[in-house]
Amino acid sequence: MSNYIKHPLVKPDTIEQRLYQLDLAGKALSAPTLVVLPTGLGKTIVALLVIASRLEKTGGKALVLSPTKPLVEQHASFLKTALNIPEEEILTFTGAVSPEKRADLWEKGRIIISTPQVIENDILTKRISLEDVSHITFDEAHRAVGNYAYTYIAERYFQDAKDPHCLAITASPGSSDEKISEVCTNLFISSVAIKTESDSDVSPYIHKKEIEWKHVILPDEMKELKKLLDKVLDDRFKKLGELGYSLPYGKNSSKRDLLGLQKSLQGQLRGMADPAVFSALSILAEIMKVNHAVEIIETQGLESLSKYADRLENEAVSKSGSKAAKRLSEDLYMRQFYHRIKECDTEHPKLAVVRDIVSKELDGKPDSRVIIFTNYRDTSEMVTNTLSEIEGIRPVKFVGQSSKFRDKGLTQKQQVEIIEDFKAGKHNVLVATSVAEEGLDIPATDLVLFYEPVPSEIRSIQRKGRTGRKHEGRVVVLVTKGTRDEAYYWSCTHKERRMQSNMKQWQESMSSENSNEDIANEFGITQKQQTGLADFADVDNGITVVLDQREIRSTVARSLEKMGVNISVKTLEVGDYIVSDRTAIERKSAEDFVSSLLDRDLFRQISDLAGSYDKPILIIEGEGLFTSRMLNPNAIHGTIASLVLDFGVSVLYTRDPEDTASLISILAKREQIDEKREISVHGKKSSMLLSQQQEYVVSSISDIGPGAAKNLLAHFGNIENVMKADEDELTKVRNIGPKTAAKMREILTSEYKR
Structure with a gap:
């Protein structure tokens, strides 16, 4: 369409005029509203229209909250491009900006885009006040459950602001009435506005999205590995039953069933608990570890399985490792399992399918962009390494920030750089974990490939939404027959259908009373006084x-x-x-x-x-x-x-x-x-003796506890000699075995990679 939004605070010829976006903005301006709109159809534009109207008519500040730094940067870039507001008045707040600087910038800013944790901290420490904030946008609003920062900010906002108004936006609020209700309650939402791809005003902007399910068969060699783990599970579930704690589906019990039993057992520990409770919890911990290995066999690949087995073995020999891992390492079938993995040379068929699908996509369309979603980091690395061997494919791994054994995460700065390189074509395949599911604007993705189905309807919808934005897209989901892949597929399908049904009911029960007839005329929305919100008392008790x-x-x-x-x-x-x-x-x-x-x-x-x-x-x-x-x-x-x-x-x-x-x-x-006592902060952290500092340095090495550190220092005399010792020399020290010595040398000599 050639028509563009005309508004004093929107730059001319920048925002295309779409009636469904104007309709949603009109409803959102009439009351605090949850807007549900499929990914790629412009939730951020709806937010922009609401922000522009509120700032023009009400004044004050607008606050946009988004869960991650990459999303904050993305929103800021868009708003600076589209809004007729000086760029120096559109500010980003993240943990990288010092608290003192944030307090100063807050006074100058007209629009602040921030992660919620930063705003929560600044409210708690009274660096900022929400009194003059005339609008808040809660991006990825489905997160507003439990103790997430959105819930606190919303509560304080409707308590402190002179004229509060909020918009919550999401593509997938959840399938259950309870989840949707919790989101609405926590954000003080009184209206729900929904658009689906089948709505008449939306369908002209929808690009065809082909969804394909590819089934693979688990190889016999992997089935044999699974049989060994099944024997371990049979034994552990039998022991659990003998203690009087059984699950109706036995080794086919879901993770939710296992966690439910664990919570029940932990609740019995208060007071003088029966020793059987401790035994049952211990067995349950083993079951969970083995159950996870079964899932990797069924749905991932040999490399991912090998890495998980390495972590289990490492945990078993570690001084701080769990007793569950230590007992599993002594199990005959687990020892056979560890041995068979090293001999196994059969890869999961999914990997070959990925190679074939991605190769054909890029051969046919060299300028295509492909996103591959995996549930596990080990799998993302395995897929990235495999695809990098194929000419014309330039893959990159995209994971979260946390780091663990032999697996370093990405900083938020690195994440932003990777996304920009992917858009520019430096990389044409993004192999991502769940960190890429939410909100990232990657408009040119031609193919989204699920390495495995996910049981969450929210995650599934957001993954699918990464394609079909500017042109036709394709979604391929890999499923291993006869495994939990199939169970996850049916679970997710059922939840998605239930979510659509529930949202329609919510929309009908919370529909806005306004007609929205004059929306297109600078939105034409008259502001309605908000009523019925909770009355929060501001009690200052002098404490x-x-x-x-x-x-x-x-x-x-x-x-x-x-x-x-x-x-x-x-x-x-x-x-x-x-x-x-x-x-x-x-x-x-x-x-x-x-x-x-x-x-x-x-x-x-x-x-x-x-x-x-x-x-x-x-x-x-x-x-x-x-x-x-x-x-x-x-x-x-x-x-x-x-x-x-x-x-x-x-x-x-x-x-x-x-x-x-x-x-x-x-x-x-x-x-x-x-008692009329004053507060006085005093006391200093005691400094460690030189010997304690030396012990601390050595004990920071993985698998080396305080006792082993003392033994090493007593044997070699100083830290330098400990670091220089080879494996044979290390094993001469009391309580330092070959595995621990090998692990020390690996940590001390491996090249550092960021």
């Missing part, structure tokens, strides 16, 4: 809690602020929360408590706390104290006894972060209001 900057992202900080507690964020050398001159609190989740016990850091932290404050307190938060690492309960009880008797620390337990916040606020009130 202040000083918390360490590392605690700012915890739900505890958010809950304290909601209770009316004044928060002061500082870098604390001792403690996590300070509530008076004599009372400081160290907070640890149950899992963190056990981990700090294993790495010997706990006693140093508590010693510093007790040496600096007269009333030191340790809060242990949540479940899993006796199950996260399956330590002997006597070891945990002994540690707690030492903390109380030897260090004079009060040990308190809470259910969750909200419970912790409530306890801290009561402690602060008791100290500051009842």
Whole structure:
């Protein structure tokens, strides 16, 4: 169409006029609205129209929230291109911008595009106020569940803003009524607006998307590997049943079934639990590890399976490895499994299919772009390496930021560079994990290939939405017959259909009362006063809690602020929360408590706390104290006894972060209001002796615990000699076996790759 949007804040001839986008914008301007629009049809343009109208008619600032830095950069680039607003007034906030600079920029900015965590932190620390924000866009709104930062920001926004208005946008809000309801409730949504590809005003802009399911057969050699694991599972499920804990589908139980049983067992650990509960949890941990290996055999490939097996074996010999991995390594069938993997030379047929499909696509259309989605990083690397051997194919791996054993993630800066190179044609195949599913604007993708189906309707819809944007696209999904691939396919198909049905019902029940007749005339929307929103009381009880900057992202900080507690964020050398001159609190989740016990850091932290404050307190938060690492309960009880008797620390337990916040606020009130005590931050982290620093450096090597570090230093005399020692020399040290020695040499001599 030749018609373009005409609006004082929209640059001429930049935004094509589409009636369905104007219709959605009109509905969104009438009330806080959840807009559901298929990927590639311009959710961001709808947001732009709403932002432009609100800024012109209401003034103030507009805030756009998006989950990741690449998406923030993408939105900022688009808004700067399309809006008739000086670029210096369109700002991006991420963790890379210092808090002090953000506070200054906030005052100058007219549109701020940010990750939600940054805005949450700045609200909590009172660096910014949402009072003059006239609009917020929540991108990828399906994330607004649980304790995600969107929920807190929305609550504070509708409490603090003079004239609040929000738009939530997503392609896939979820299939269940409960999920959709939670999103709407958390974002104070009172209207739902939906467009589908079959709607008459949308269909002219839809490009054909061919969806093809390719079935492959699991090779006999891989079936033999699976049989060995089935024998392990049969044995473990039998033992589980003998303990009185069985699952109706046995080894065919889903991951949800296993996690449900685990949660039930953990709930029985309070008080004097039956020893059978500990045994059952231990067996369940083994089942989960083996079950994951079965899934890799069925759906991934030999290289991915080998890497997972290596990690299991490494965990078994590691000092900090789980008991489940150690017991599995002693199982006869697992040992046969590890041995057979090394002999196996049959690759999963999916890899050959990928090579064939991608080669034909790029041979026929050399300028094509292809995205391959995989569930696992090991598979993405395997596919990338395989395709790189084929002339004309220029693949690149695209994964998240986290790093683990032999697997380094990508920084957000690297992610942005890869996407730009992919658009420019430097790479023509993007082999991605779930990090590429949400929002990234890659308009020229001709083929999207699922290495395996996904059971999530949200992820499936977003993956498919990466193609068919500017021209016809193709989606191919690989399915291994007779495996969980097929179960995931049917699960996802059912959820997608249910989501479409549910969304139509929601739209009918929450439809806007406005007619939207004059939308095209500068949108023609009259603003409706928002009513019926929750009334939040701003209670200032005069209580202040000083918390360490590392605690700012915890739900505890958010809950304290909601209770009316004044928060002061500082870098604390001792403690996590300070509530008076004599009372400081160290907070640890149950899992963190056990981990700090294993790495010997706990006693140093508590010693510093007790040496600096007269009333030191340790809060242990949540479940899993006796199950996260399956330590002997006597070891945990002994540690707690030492903390109380030897260090004079009060040990308190809470259910969750909200419970912790409530306890801290009561402690602060008791100290500051009842006892009239002032807050005083003091205490220094004790410095380690030279010998302790040396032990720390050596024990940072994977698989080397504090005891092994001492043995190595005692044997070789100093760190330099430890680092220079070869495998034979290392194995002469007590408790250093061949595998540990080989692992040390690999870490010390391997080339560093970013």
